[in-house]
Amino acid sequence: MSKALGYKAFGDASVQVFFDRQVPVPGPAEVLVRVEAAGVNPLDHKLRAGHVSAMNGHLPFPQVLGMEAAGTVLAVGEDVTGLAVGDRVTGFALTGAGTYAETTLLLGTSTARIPDALPATWAATIPVAGTTALDVLDQLGLPAGASLLVNGIGGGVGIALAQLARDRGLVVTGTASTAKRDLVTATGATFVDYTEGDVAQRLRAQAPDGFDAVADTVGGDSLREIAPLGRTVISVGDPSVTEVGGVAVERRVDRAGLERVAELMVAGKLDPHITGTYPLARADEALALVESLHARGKLVIDLGL
Template sequence: MSKALGYKSFGGSDVQEFFSRPDLTPSPVEVLVQVAAAGVNPADHKLRSGEAPDLNGHLPFPQVLGLEAAGTVLAVGAEVTGLAVGDRVTGFALTGAGTYAETTLLLGAATARIPDALPETWAATIPVAGTTALDVLDQLDLPAGSSVLVNGIGGGVGIAVAQIARDRGLVVTGTAGTAKRDLVTSTGASFVDYTGGDVVERLRALAPEGFDAAVDTVGGPSLHEIAGLAKVLVSVGDQSVTELGGATVERRVDRSGLERVAELMVTGRLDPHITATYPLAQADEALALVESKHATGKVVIDLRL
């Protein structure tokens, strides 16, 4: 049996509960993993709330929270190549299978070995935040010297975008709350406090001719406010961006992306900036912090605590 945090119906945090589930058996395309660490993301509470029925509305309950994890392979599906029992890996879980759990199933084609120098806590941030940042910047494909506005730069995806963009020679400006100033400026990005008055006016003062591109990680009214400030606009989660002439990020859930982000971490070009770590017994608190929108950088559940 494996301890897990999940939900038996859609709703708020009140539907979450810890329970034990039977040991899982990987399908031919999956690997069974002993979870060492799991990343916490806004998508987790959105799936729990039922906001994305196309992704999990058809799945049976209970569903386990979490989409990304790092750990050790316990069993390998017959069609999975390049992975073996005992490997340290990071990867994507099937929606509903979850990663806030002692063991889980990861997609073999979207699971990669972790370099020896990389701790599992860092590796657990790669599948969602790390590869989303990589995908959005690959999609923009901007030349060095281009200017990028990151709307919501202080969260897990935003702070990864800032660093990968810096590594590519891009000039980064980001919006975030006051408490995130030091983190943002530590990446070399210019900081604009969205709580300090007219954000659009202050961004225009910094870039009178606009930005070459904008990456939105917030969505909603904030996305609509900044939409006119950039020549190209990509959102990581708000489909309404297409109504503004922009596009959503084209996600590539594969092993190659995981390996590329891991290399950026190992070589010191990307730090996930883990600012809060919780044991599995407090996974509900970890998710509450992210759901509050006050989390800075990345929040991780460490199952070894």
């Protein structure tokens, strides 16, 4: 049996439940992994709430929370290549199989080996935050010296964006709450506090000609407020960005992207800025903090605690 945190129906945190499940058996294109660490993301509570029913509306309950993990391969499906039992890996879970668990199934083509020097807690942040930031910057294709505004720079994706953009020679400005000032400025980005009045007006004062691009991690009204400031607008979580003339990030979710982010971490170019680690027994607390929008940087569930 394997312990997990999941949900028994769509809804708020009250539908979450810790339970034991059978150790899953990998299908032909899957790998079974003993989870060492799992990243916590806004997508996790959105899936639980039923807001992304295209991904999990057809799946039976209980479903397990979490979409990204690092761990050790226990079994490999017959169609999976390049991975073997005993490999340390990071990757994307099957929707519903989850990663807030002692064991889980990862997609073979979306799982990559990780360097020995990379801690599991860091590796667990690669699939969602790390590769999303990479995809955004690759899609924008901005030249060195270009200006980038990151809306919601204080979360996991935003902090990764700030560092990878800096590495490409971009000039980065980011909006976040007061509590995230030190975290943001540590990346070299210019911090703008969205809690201090009209943020769009203050951004215009700082950049009268606007920004070469806006990368949005927040969506909703916040996106609509700052979208006019960017000559190009891209969002990582709000498909309605097209209504303001922008585009949604095109996610690749492949092994090559995972390997690229792992290499950037080992090279010292990307620090996930993990601000909290939680044992599996307290995974619900970690998700509640992310759902509150008050989480700084990245939160990780560490099954070694």
